[in-house]
Amino acid sequence: MNLNDLMIMRHELLLTLLAVVILVIDLGAGSKYRSFILPVAIGLFFINLLIGFLPAREGSLFGGMYHTSNLIILMKNVLNIGFFIVMLQSFAWLKKEENHLKMSEFYVLLLATLIGMNFMISSGDFLMFYLGLELATIPMAALAAYVHHQTRSAEAGIKLILISALSSGILLFGLSMIYGTTGSIFFSEVKTSFTGEPLQVLAFIFFFAGMGFKISLVPFHLWTADVYEGAPVNVTSYLSVISKGAAVFIFILVLYTVFTSIDFLWKDLIYFIAVITMTIGNLFALRQKNLKRFLAFSSIAQAGFILLGIIAGSKLGMASVIYFILVYIFSNLGAFGVVAAIYNQTGKENMEDYNGLYHTNPRLSLLMMLSLFSLAGIPPVAGFFGKFFLFTSAASGGYYWLVLIAVLNATISLYYYLLVVKAMFINKNDHPIEPFRSDVTTRIGLLICTAGIVALGFYSAVYEWINTLSIGINGP
Amino acid sequence: MHFLNLFVIVPALTILAILFTRDLRGARWASAVGMSIQLILAGALVFMYLGARKAGVTDEMLFTSDTSWFPSLNIRYAIGVDGISVAMIALTAIVIFAGVFASWEMEFLSREFFISLILLSSGVFGFFISLDLFTMFLFYELAVIPMYLLIGIWGSGPKEYSAMKLTLMLMGGSALLTVGILGLYFYSAPEGGQRTFHILEIARASIPVTAQRFFFPFTFIGFGILGALFPLHTWSPDGHSSAPTAVSMLHAGVLMKLGGYGCFRVAMFLMPEAASELAWIFIILTTISVVYGAFGAIWQKDLKYINAYSSVSHCGLVLFALLMMNQTAMNGAIIQMISHGLMTALFFALIGMIYSRTHTRIIDEMGGLMKVIPFLSVVYVIAGLASLGLPGLSGFVAEATIFVGAFQHADTFHRVVTIVATTSIVITAVYILRVIGILLLGPIKNDHYEHLGDARWYERISTIILVIGIAGIGLAPLWLSDMINFSLGPIVSKLAGLVNDVPLVLN
Numbered sequence: 001m002n003l004n005d006l007m008i009m010r011h012e013l014l015l016t017l018l019a020v021v022i023l024v025i026d027l028g029a030g031s032k033y034r035s036f037i038l039p040v041a042i043g044l045f046f047i048n049l050l051i052g053f054l055p056a057r058e059g060s061l062f063g064g065m066y067h068t069s070n071l072i073i074l075m076k077n078v079l080n081i082g083f084f085i086v087m088l089q090s091f092a093w094l095k096k097e098e099n100h101l102k103m104s105e106f107y108v109l110l111l112a113t114l115i116g117m118n119f120m121i122s123s124g125d126f127l128m129f130y131l132g133l134e135l136a137t138i139p140m141a142a143l144a145a146y147v148h149h150q151t152r153s154a155e156a157g158i159k160l161i162l163i164s165a166l167s168s169g170i171l172l173f174g175l176s177m178i179y180g181t182t183g184s185i186f187f188s189e190v191k192t193s194f195t196g197e198p199l200q201v202l203a204f205i206f207f208f209a210g211m212g213f214k215i216s217l218v219p220f221h222l223w224t225a226d227v228y229e230g231a232p233v234n235v236t237s238y239l240s241v242i243s244k245g246a247a248v249f250i251f252i253l254v255l256y257t258v259f260t261s262i263d264f265l266w267k268d269l270i271y272f273i274a275v276i277t278m279t280i281g282n283l284f285a286l287r288q289k290n291l292k293r294f295l296a297f298s299s300i301a302q303a304g305f306i307l308l309g310i311i312a313g314s315k316l317g318m319a320s321v322i323y324f325i326l327v328y329i330f331s332n333l334g335a336f337g338v339v340a341a342i343y344n345q346t347g348k349e350n351m352e353d354y355n356g357l358y359h360t361n362p363r364l365s366l367l368m369m370l371s372l373f374s375l376a377g378i379p380p381v382a383g384f385f386g387k388f389f390l391f392t393s394a395a396s397g398g399y400y401w402l403v404l405i406a407v408l409n410a411t412i413s414l415y416y417y418l419l420v421v422k423a424m425f426i427n428k429n430d431h432p433i434e435p436f437r438s439d440v441t442t443r444i445g446l447l448i449c450t451a452g453i454v455a456l457g458f459y460s461a462v463y464e465w466i467n468t469l470s471i472g473i474n475g476p
Numbered sequence: 477m478h479f480l481n482l483f484v485i486v487p488a489l490t491i492l493a494i495l496f497t498r499d500l501r502g503a504r505w506a507s508a509v510g511m512s513i514q515l516i517l518a519g520a521l522v523f524m525y526l527g528a529r530k531a532g533v534t535d536e537m538l539f540t541s542d543t544s545w546f547p548s549l550n551i552r553y554a555i556g557v558d559g560i561s562v563a564m565i566a567l568t569a570i571v572i573f574a575g576v577f578a579s580w581e582m583e584f585l586s587r588e589f590f591i592s593l594i595l596l597s598s599g600v601f602g603f604f605i606s607l608d609l610f611t612m613f614l615f616y617e618l619a620v621i622p623m624y625l626l627i628g629i630w631g632s633g634p635k636e637y638s639a640m641k642l643t644l645m646l647m648g649g650s651a652l653l654t655v656g657i658l659g660l661y662f663y664s665a666p667e668g669g670q671r672t673f674h675i676l677e678i679a680r681a682s683i684p685v686t687a688q689r690f691f692f693p694f695t696f697i698g699f700g701i702l703g704a705l706f707p708l709h710t711w712s713p714d715g716h717s718s719a720p721t722a723v724s725m726l727h728a729g730v731l732m733k734l735g736g737y738g739c740f741r742v743a744m745f746l747m748p749e750a751a752s753e754l755a756w757i758f759i760i761l762t763t764i765s766v767v768y769g770a771f772g773a774i775w776q777k778d779l780k781y782i783n784a785y786s787s788v789s790h791c792g793l794v795l796f797a798l799l800m801m802n803q804t805a806m807n808g809a810i811i812q813m814i815s816h817g818l819m820t821a822l823f824f825a826l827i828g829m830i831y832s833r834t835h836t837r838i839i840d841e842m843g844g845l846m847k848v849i850p851f852l853s854v855v856y857v858i859a860g861l862a863s864l865g866l867p868g869l870s871g872f873v874a875e876a877t878i879f880v881g882a883f884q885h886a887d888t889f890h891r892v893v894t895i896v897a898t899t900s901i902v903i904t905a906v907y908i909l910r911v912i913g914i915l916l917l918g919p920i921k922n923d924h925y926e927h928l929g930d931a932r933w934y935e936r937i938s939t940i941i942l943v944i945g946i947a948g949i950g951l952a953p954l955w956l957s958d959m960i961n962f963s964l965g966p967i968v969s970k971l972a973g974l975v976n977d978v979p980l981v982l983n
Contacts, residue, residue, distance in 0.1 A: 319548075378621050379614045388610075388654070392549065395658035400690070403658060407651035414647055418624060418640065426628045426636060460546045467548045 008059050008068050011076045012118050014048045019111040026104035038094060041107050042087050049084050052077045060124055064186055067124040071469045075249045076118050082242045082329040083114055088445030089337045090234035092344050109139040117246035126175045126185040137164045144231035156230025163223040171210025177203035187258045196262045214247035218277040221300050228296035233343050236292055237336030240299040245325045252310050252321055260473045263313055270311045271402055277304030278409040285416050291339050291349050301413055305390055308406055312393035314472040320389035322466050327386035330452030334371030337446045338364050341438045356429035365424040367450055372417040374453045377410050382456035478541040480555045480605045486514050487598035491591050500586035507576045507590045518569035525562045536966055550672050554607040559963035560810055561604045564737060567814050570945055571729040571821045572597040575722035577938035578825045589630055592622040593722055600730050609657045609673040619731060620646045631718040638718035645711040649701030656695030660746055663687045678746050688750035695743040703735025704791045706765040716784035721828025728787045729821035733813045736794040748970040755799045763893045765792025770903035779827045779837045789900055790816040796897055797878040801971045803964060805881025808874055810960045815870035815949055822859040822942040826852055829935050833928045839911055844920035851931045853916045855939045860908040862946045865901055870949035
């Protein structure tokens with residue numbers, strides 16, 4: 001192995017370098033220059049984002065523990081895009097006086113989780129997978145408890161770490177059984193010796209449950225609302241979009257490349273879990289008044305929709321899942337971006353505070369409406385295409401009843417998304433949120449989201465490109 | 477660039493133009509100019525279409541164009557029109573034109589209002605020119621969603637409730653539709669090969685009958701909800717009565733026709749075997765719609781509710797006639813769509829204008845309006861007479877054709893439902909004449925009404941164009957029915973020989 005081979009780990013290496021650079025700058029910069037850390041970090045990450053799109057070599061390292069392909073690079077780039085938007089959106093909040101001393105920690109911890117996710121997606125065996133997963137999770141707890149003097153935030157941190165420990169325990173138990181029955185932890189070897197005997201089925205179910213916690217599928221979702229509500233807005237948006245996206249990516253990769261021999265089993269499981277996840281997520285979202293909690297439950301329901309793509313087990317399924325997550329990044333970060341901008345300005349995050357928002361802040365309201373419509377799957381915004389392709393993949397497997405349940409759920413979700421639209425556009429308010437202008441970075445972040453929401457659907461080349469890279473159970 | 481694309485591009489440009497205006501004056505003139513161009517385009521399309529047919533072109537669809545969009549799923553932006561869609565486009569252009577002039581005094585958030593209104597119309601235009609189920613569905617939902625804001629922000633009465641109910645019920649319909657469309661897509665290549673969303677290709681592929689039985693109800697009910705199919709019509713009275721004038725016009729006049737159009741273009745044309753097997757269920761439901769809507773209108777006191785229930789009845793008649801599945805009745809159905817579209821738009825425009833003067837819509841509180849606002853009153857009478865089917869106006873042509881067509885079926889079941897449905901004509905006469913009697917004739921009940929001004933110039937434009945349409949179809953129905961008849965050919969020939977599949981019990 002020479003340096004040249006090592007370069008196929010480009011994404012991870014660059015992110016590590018970036019984290020180190022930020023730490024060093026933080027050490028060197030006196031209080032006078034601290035305000036430069038954030039723009040420099042954003043600028044460097046943007047370069048990293050661009051480098052990610054350069055053509056790359058496929059291959060594997062460390063005896064197959066790490067492997068990469070164009071599909072995996074695509075997934076990493078999707079995560080990078082979301083990460084970049086989160087960086088932009090958290091800028092205004094980090095600049096505040098109270099966060100002055102610890103702002104570089106925020107990015108370093110955030111970068112650490114992203115490195116973990118990248119390793120997780122690139123893993124070629126269950127050990128690397130587990131390491132990546134933990135690296136992606138543990139700093140998250142620190143981030144959730146970032147505003148440690150607030151009880152809610154501290155509570156969110158401790159909840160997240162405990163739940164992660166529990167789910168990791170379950171996952172590891174499953175992995176140990178896989179090792180016990182197949183004698184290997186390498187994906188390629190597990191795949192060939194996985195026959196579906198009872199102990200292996202049990203192992204798989206433990207694995208599934210562990211992933212269920214990470215993706216917050218019902219019935220493993222109970223931590224989601226509390227953590228999302230307690231954590232700072234930007235951490236919440238990161239958790240609900242990037243963390244979830246990464247977990248879905250590795251989940252679909254493992255299902256499609258390792259557990260292919262028991263696809264009948266996981267398809268049945270996913271059918272059942274998808275139905276309850278969509279329904280319960282929606283039913284709970286109906287009654288939420290706090291927008292962060294509201295988006296948390298809506299993101300549970302969205303996870304249920306994602307399962308419709310996974311269940312197909314085909315190239316179409318994977319393409320629609322990746323495409324949906326890309327769209328979901330823009331839509332959900334758009335919604336969270338508006339919530340964050342308003343929270344930073346006014347400290348308000350309840351639905352009734354948004355009454356009459358259109359009359360004072362028309363642009364924010366319009367973006368919020370577009371994002372919510374995209375989440376609900378209303379044309380002409382990108383969410384419509386994303387949802388329709390997910391439904392198409394489920395229908396390609398013959399799951400028409402599942403599609404029916406899903407579209408009816410989409411209609412229910414439209415109800416609560418419209419409640420927010422109603423608050424902003426229709427409801428009257430004697431004390432609406434004052435008109436304000438958020439700072440440049442926030443606006444750039446929101447602008448990127450808007451562009452993504454509007455353009456991704458019509459510009460079909462994106463989907464086609466994802467489709468050419470995707471694979472199904474039976475290969476590409 | 478293709479000619480038909482203009483029908484989507486002109487509204488888009490109009491919306492852009494409105495964005496650059498500052499106030500109501502600018503917004504309404506931008507909309508008026510844009511929609512006038514649209515009306516001229518629609519007129520040109522009718523002439524081009526008739527000209528092409530006269531020259532002997534016999535393709536099913538004319539002016540087609542086909543652009544690949546998502547190649548891996550074979551989703552295409554395919555457009556084209558036949559006589560039926562040309563007629564619907566002309567109807568839409570007239571109604572949206574009249575609608576813009578009917579909302580001339582929309583003070584509150586005027587730019588947003590016109591933008592939403594025109595966005596809605598662009599969805600409708602897009603729907604009628606689409607030949608690809610995916611784009612058709614996209615435009616369909618695009619037409620439904622602005623409705624929520626239009627009713628919720630500018631509506632009256634229990635507007636928030638009505639807006640939510642309407643949106644959710646119609647989106648529930650499109651949920652069913654999603655399943656139907658996906659089913660059509662995955663069964664569109666029974667012998668292998670490329671799957672397709674293209675309507676004409678699916679029609680040639682002939683879907684297996686077992687699949688049809690499963691997907692036909694989804695598709696038909698999905699579109700039927702928008703066409704106010706009993707018992708899923710409940711959004712319609714609430715929605716129409718809460719909506720602002722132009723929105724009621726457009727919704728009852730055009731949007732409900734999307735339902736009828738989709739029912740036969742997608743559900744019946746692509747799944748003819750299932751349609752003929754299951755028609756009897758829907759015939760019963762639509763017969764109930766027809767009679768129930770008419771009875772509902774009798775009891776109402778609010779002008780808008782009367783007209784909304786009357787729309788349920790008339791749109792029920794559209795679906796009823798389509799399900800009769802013969803050339804005459806289906807021809808009548810299409811004429812009824814156009815006729816009802818113009819007529820109900822006229823009604824809602826007049827109700828809006830009367831309301832803006834009297835500030836009430838309860839008929840008992842008004843009276844003798846003929847003496848103070850003669851122009852509006854006379855037009856109201858014309859609309860009423862068209863609605864109850866007076867010869868010489870469009871309603872007569874439509875209903876006569878429908879019932880003649882329906883009576884061509886010799887079996888007991890069809891005879892009985894036809895007779896039941898014809899009773900609606902009498903009931904319609906009752907409620908129309910009752911309203912005219914109370915509202916327009918008799919003494920003036922309120923002194924305040926003595927000083928009401930008659931129609932302003934923009935109100936005259938709005939109503940006269942609709943009256944011209946109604947009288948035009950009534951006096952010279954042949955060109956319209958010729959245009960439709962040719963295009964009905966392929967649909968009727970698919971359905972021919974399949975009809976009369978009624979369970980023995982009912983016969």
